[in-house]
Amino acid sequence: MKEEQILIRITGQDRPGLTASIMEILALYDAHILDIGQADIHSTLSLGILIRIDYTHSGQVMKELLFKADELNVNIGFTPISDDEYESWVNRQGKNRFILTVIGRTLSAKQIAAATKIIADQGLNIDSILRLTGRMSIKKPERNVRACIEFSLRGTPADREQMQASLMHLASEEEIDFSFQRDDMYRRMRRLICFDMDSTLIQTECIDELAARAGVGDQVKAITERAMRGEIDFKESFAERVALLKGLDAGVMQEIAENMPITEGADRLMSVLKRCGYKIAILSGGFTYFGEYLRRRYGIDYVYANELEIGDDGKLTGKYIGDVVDGKRKAELLKLIAQVEQVNLAQTIAVGDGANDLPMISEAGLGVAFHAKPRVKATAQQSISNIGLDGVLYFLGFKDSYLGEQGKL
Secondary structure, X not given: OOEEEEEEEEEEEOOOOHHHHHHHHHHHOOOEEEEEEEEEEOOEEEEEEEEEEEHHHHHHHHHHHHHHHHHHOEEEEEEEEOHHHHHHHHHHHHOOEEEEEEEEOOOOHHHHHHHHHHHHHOOOEEEEEEEOOOOOOOOOOOOOOOEEEEEEEEOOOOOHHHHHHXXXXXXXXXXXXXXXXXXXXXXXXXXXXXXXXXXXOEOOOHHHHHHHHHOOHHHHHHHHHHHHOOOOOHHHHHHHHHHOOOOOXXXXXXXXXXXXXXXXXXXXXXXXXXXXXXXXXEEEEEEHHHHHHHHHHHOOOEEEEEEEEEOOOOEEEEEEEOOOOOHHHHHHHHHHXXXXXXXXXXXXXXXXXXXXXXXXXXXXXXXXXXXXOHHXXXXXXXXXXXXXXXXXXXXXXXXXXXXXXXXXX
């Protein structure tokens, strides 16, 4: 029996039962489905079906499909596919696959044109484009104030470092965020997420809040600036800043904790992560008191931060207890927790904003620079600078439609 391949393309107004009626005709002639794909935009259907069928039946099949298309008021087209063309297509399935996620408050044709040009310049082919965010209202523009699309790409970038640099430049110029990841099983099976706390989960630096109440805000700021210039390391600067807090009533920490400004999107992100069974850790160069407050609020599994020593008089002694949690220690803790939870490092996520987050961001399977300093953004593979912390969900492949009531914006 001689067989041939035919690509069937159907476009038009979508309606219930359309695909079923097409398949009923193909079933009558024992057609084999080699590939099928469908997209629906604003109730407009685009359906492609690649079939293999006895060539003596192909003419009759196409005739019946034409009549059915006319009855359904849709457009239909047919393209013969040779055996060699089909085999060439099959052999390309082993190519590398990547996911490029693009996020903004809104997305314009100009932004998407720039992103797709980078894709084309790297010799990558777009297999599919998927909208992850909900439908945007034009009558109530304050709703769903974000837009995210996901490109499924096939091929190998000609120069991945150059592609990353081009995407970073585009993100800065066009006020969009992006993630470029290999599309493998680990991308779909992340299990452990580690957060920095200050300026990541919360929109403040707790040591600055304490310093302000102790009347040493300017001195602490000066030490911080020296550390940022590289004049002293993190541990030395930390010890100097903590020493300036000596004599501060420890009771102020409760008032600070209860009034910490939570980062946009944190509530939504935590709700979804907990519901989906992720293990969550805070790895912070800040203080345990505030980390424990967030643990109770969100049900966080692990908190590692620095503990301030409190004297018998209820005042800070100007000292801390134990080892300082610096950048190196954060990376060690990420690996330790992954080992305890029996999670492959490729299944881990790290999110932070500062230079001392770089070691854990580099170590994790998915490292995200969140509203970060330029040096951190330049080093991280993924960044979020234009929307809230829940943008991480889109990097994990979540769609708004998956999230139900708890995930609503």
